[in-house]
Amino acid sequence: MLGGKSYFCPSGVCYSGSSAPLVVQCVDLVDAYDDLIHFAFVCAVGLPHQRGLNLSECGLACHVVSGKVGLAECVVIAGAKSYGANWENGRRYKVSLLLEEGARVIRFPTIQIAPPESWDGLDRAIDGIESYHWVIFTSANGVRFFFSRLRERGRDVRDLKGLGICTIGPATARSVEDRGLRVDIVPDEYISEGILAAFEGKSLKGKKILLPRAEAARDVVPEGLERIGAAVDVVTAYRTVRSGYKRSDLQPLIDGGKVDVITFTSPSTVVNFKEIMGRDVRLPEKVKFACLGPVTAAAAKKHGFSVDILQARYTIPGMVEAIAGYFAKQ
DSSP: OBTTBOOOOTTSEEEESOOOOEEEEEOOSSSOOOSOEEEEEEESTTSTTOEEEEEETTEEEEEOOOOOTTSOSEEEEEOEEESSOOTTTTHHHHHHHHHHTTOOEEEOOOEEEEOOSOOHHHHHHHHTGGGOSEEEESSHHHHHHHHHHHHHTTOOGGGGTTOEEEESSHHHHHHHHTTTOOOOBOOSSSSHHHHHHHTTTSOOTTOEEEEEEESSOOOHHHHHHHHTTOEEEEEEEEEEEEOOOOHHHHHHHHHTTOOOEEEESSHHHHHHHHHHHOTTOOOOTTOEEEESHHHHHHHHHHTTOOOOEEOSSOSHHHHHHHHHHHHHTO
């Protein structure tokens, strides 16, 4: 129930029994999302006995969390649909962190994560993997698509022996480590510039580096490494496309004063949110924006959105902590 009325949310999340605020979270590439959860029912939102039930297409999976009163009435998760499956480390992780803080969660995907239109570039890199000295992963999605394709090419983690591995942050590192590999470098700052800083002092002249990433991404890493002598192969491991969600899926909640926070976790979520909602979109002053990291914050400002919440740690847990801390002060 929201404000005494029953809502069916096309994002697949319904709520019952609370008058706690609404946060809209736009999340995409930091962790892999999937579409296994087709329906989620959250009971007693914002109350100490809050619990959520998630139903996957494989059967019933129960997820019980403890609620804390006072974060927000609703958190709308405008995330990403994803090709393939990484349910545990993707959507359920983000949703559960917000639920544990007492938020009410509604999905509103702005992008869909899909395979590349052609595997040629990644296949060539995998077939010649022995020629590389380093591989750099800038998202968990990049990890997932790379290793999936590695298997499809008849290879496995043993073929990466002797290859240095760098990841942009701890979530991406966990995705690699879950496959039985050690990560050699995780930068102190979880952005592209942090990767460059982490390689300072290392001799990369003549070294060959593989960078499997999204089709559309900043060129900070390849250009920076090439300046210090590295040969960087940038290959497309996945791409982002429109999610298919419409303004009408979210606008009634905004008009009803139910949305308190919209969160962005990458520049692509900002761009696609603006395209979905329309370039003339005007949101109530009460709606705040939370951004994951300075690059996303810069994109939000560029597209006319304020940045009200920006956490010190550029991770999903850091974002949740920042949102909770913001509302605790209100």
